[in-house]
Amino acid sequence: MTSLAALTPPCTLVLIFLLLFGSTKPLEIQEVEVPQYKVRGARAELKCRYHLGNATLYSLKWYKGDRQFYQYIPANNVTKNTFIVPGVNVDLKGSNAVSVILRDVELVTSGTYRCEVITEAPLFHTKIGEGNMTVIDLPESAPVLKGAKTSYQLGERVTANCTSPYSKPAATLEWYINDDLVTQPQYLRRYEPQKEPDGLETAILGLTFVTTRNHFPRGEMRLKCVAKIATIYFQSQETSVIETGFLPHTHAEESRHSDHFYFFGEWFGAWG
Structure with a gap:
C-alpha cells in the first residue's frame, strides 16, 4: 500500500506543514x-x-x-x-x-x-x-590612613598605609599627592589582600617617598587614598601635612627687606 507522503510532492508537504503549524x-x-x-x-x-x-x-x-x-x-x-x-x-x-x-x-x-x-x-x-x-559586600568604613605625620622637613621620607577593611571583593586602592594620582612604582608598596575569618578581605596599599619642594605648594601637602569596588563603591580619606619651618610668603618678604632702612628721608642699604 502506497503512503500519502509517497504520493505527495515535497513542496505540497511543506505547504501542509505551514498551514497546520503556522509561520516558521x-x-x-x-x-x-x-x-x-x-x-x-x-x-x-x-x-x-x-x-x-x-x-x-x-x-x-x-x-x-x-x-x-x-x-x-x-x-x-x-x-x-x-x-x-x-x-x-x-x-x-x-x-x-x-x-x-x-x-x-x-x-x-x-x-x-x-x-x-x-x-x-x-x-x-x-x-x-x-x-x-x-x-x-561593601567595606565597613571609609579607607583608614596610618603612618603619616603632621609635618615633614624637605628631604624627609614619608611612609604611610591606606587600609580598606572587610569587603568582598577587596577594594582597589589608589594614592593621590595634591590631587595627582601616584603612578610611580617606587612610591607604592603593594600587598596581597588579607583574608578575614568570615571570607571577607582587607585591602592595603603603602606609600613611601622622599619629600621635595614640589610636594609643598604654599607649605602644605595633601595625601589622599581612594577605595573603589567596580562601579558601585567609591570612598576616600584625606590628610594634610605641613612643611617643617615653612615661612609664609609675606614673612619671607619682610625678612628679606629687613636688611634695609630709611634715615631722614634718605634710603640706605644695611651697614652702608
Missing part, C-alpha cells in the same frame, strides 16, 4: 537583563525578554549555573514554581513570565544566570540567554 518565524530571545553588580542584602530583578512569533509559550525556566531555581508554565494549574538552590531566594509573588525577583542576595548568589524559553508542541523550539551577576 523563529523564537527569539531579544534581551537578557542580569544586574552586573548587586550589594549584599539587596533585591535583584532578572529579565528575559523574548519574541515567540506565532508560537505559544510552553515554559520559561531560570538556572544558576546548571541548577534550575524557577519555572513558569502557563498551562499548568500552578503556573509558577521554585527549586532550592543555595543563595537563590525567589520572590515568587513578584516573578512572572518575563522576570524573576531574588530577595536578600548573598555572596554565594554571585554566578552565571540562564533563562530558557521553550514553545509549545509539536516543535518545542528552545532558546537560551545568560548573564553574570556579582554580589558585593
Whole structure:
C-alpha cells in the first residue's frame, strides 16, 4: 500500500506543514537583563525578554549555573514554581513570565544566570540567554590612613598605609599627592589582600617617598587614598601635612627687606 507522503510532492508537504503549524518565524530571545553588580542584602530583578512569533509559550525556566531555581508554565494549574538552590531566594509573588525577583542576595548568589524559553508542541523550539551577576559586600568604613605625620622637613621620607577593611571583593586602592594620582612604582608598596575569618578581605596599599619642594605648594601637602569596588563603591580619606619651618610668603618678604632702612628721608642699604 502506497503512503500519502509517497504520493505527495515535497513542496505540497511543506505547504501542509505551514498551514497546520503556522509561520516558521523563529523564537527569539531579544534581551537578557542580569544586574552586573548587586550589594549584599539587596533585591535583584532578572529579565528575559523574548519574541515567540506565532508560537505559544510552553515554559520559561531560570538556572544558576546548571541548577534550575524557577519555572513558569502557563498551562499548568500552578503556573509558577521554585527549586532550592543555595543563595537563590525567589520572590515568587513578584516573578512572572518575563522576570524573576531574588530577595536578600548573598555572596554565594554571585554566578552565571540562564533563562530558557521553550514553545509549545509539536516543535518545542528552545532558546537560551545568560548573564553574570556579582554580589558585593561593601567595606565597613571609609579607607583608614596610618603612618603619616603632621609635618615633614624637605628631604624627609614619608611612609604611610591606606587600609580598606572587610569587603568582598577587596577594594582597589589608589594614592593621590595634591590631587595627582601616584603612578610611580617606587612610591607604592603593594600587598596581597588579607583574608578575614568570615571570607571577607582587607585591602592595603603603602606609600613611601622622599619629600621635595614640589610636594609643598604654599607649605602644605595633601595625601589622599581612594577605595573603589567596580562601579558601585567609591570612598576616600584625606590628610594634610605641613612643611617643617615653612615661612609664609609675606614673612619671607619682610625678612628679606629687613636688611634695609630709611634715615631722614634718605634710603640706605644695611651697614652702608
